[in-house]
Amino acid sequence: MTILRAPFAPAAKAVPAPSRDRVLDLIRAGCLVVVVVLHAVMAGIEVGESGIQIRNALENQQWFTPISWIIQVMPLFFIVGGFAGITQWRRMRDSGATPADFVRARLVRLARPALVAFAAIAAALAVATAAGAPAELLAQVGFRMGQPMWFIGVYLGISALVPLLGRLHERAPRATLAVLVACALGVDQLAMATGIPAIGFGNLAFVWLAVQQIGFWYADGWFRFRSDGQLLTGALGAFALLLASTTSGLYPADMLANLNPPTANLVLLGVVQVCLLARFTGRLAVFVERPVVRSAVDAIGKHSLTVYLWHMPALVLFAAVLLVLGLPWPEPLGFEWWLTRGSWLAGVAMVLVPLTAQLGRFERGSTGTPRRARGLAPAGVLVAIAAVVAVLVTGFTVISATIAAALLLVALRMQHAPAST
16 A cells, blocks of 8 residues: 555645546446346356255356456445545535434435335245245345345444544544554454454454545545556555465455455455546546436436345346246356346346336435434444344344344434434
8 A cells, every 4th residue: 555655635635525526426336237247147046856046156166266356346335435425524514514414314315225125025025935935945035135235234334434534534544544454454363363254244344444434535636646657556556465465375366255254455455446446537537428328327326225225136036037937047157057147137137127216216305304313323323233233144034124124213213203411
């Protein structure tokens, strides 16, 4: 991360970021498309004498490792989120809002559509159970649908810390980022030294907070004032460190394996990505203004959270239709399987698009903050995170999805209840 040694302009003197950045809108939309396509391609469904089995078709495939360096876009997601978070917070702060106002706005923005999704999944699983669907199959489906929900809980948690970390960033940008990176490295080393991989889940906080912090630097305009040479040097330097850490065997070479639990390598990957983003911003700015691209970016951006929440249920629904129709299922990774991936993706999209169109309205709506409710925002965040944890522990089941939906409802209701004095 040598590029960060260049002179830093204090945040108070930094060029303010615009409220919207079309290039970052493009990046966010592109990352979301990559995630949806990746999850759809990963779905390895086998139908045989032992029943229906669902597995990750790309797991342990050596040829996929170099590709994972390109399609691991979660650092970019959180960098863009950091930019959006600090920009929104500064704008709200300038208008007289409090940190609790910001936290509540973020909570409502995320929890409303998640509540609808979790409640619908609980109902669908209950219907499937009553209809006699095999319990083992429903367990597999619930597990696969629940895995991506980690993003909702983590994103909500680190977004709630934007006012605090934004203040630390304005006072000591280098030190704040350095401490977060050091904590991430410390968690990695402790997990390796003890042989307890679960320790690594502590980096659900430190890794993504560090990556979000890079988004603060981007919002300050720091990367915009680096030369092309500096940006390429930063990208190559971080890439070299990634190569060293993976070829030495210290970290997995598969960047998707570095996601669960997250490792400090994702911070390095984030540096590579943000440097390349800044280097090619000019070209991307021209590209995003093409009418077709602009329309697609706007459509995806308007319903991005809905797309994320519903892409796995859409996949499951499409697969269920194919199973009911009795269509053949090719062997995962075989020639016929690859040949049908285009139609598979198209089918998932055909289900996801109308779902998004109908349910996207829950992503919008008033987020005005009653003054009496402001003190409950942090507690609401903790309750909402507990809802996501309930799903991650067991996957989606009728019980876990119902509990999660109830907790999200409580978190939202807390924002309208009188605060204690």
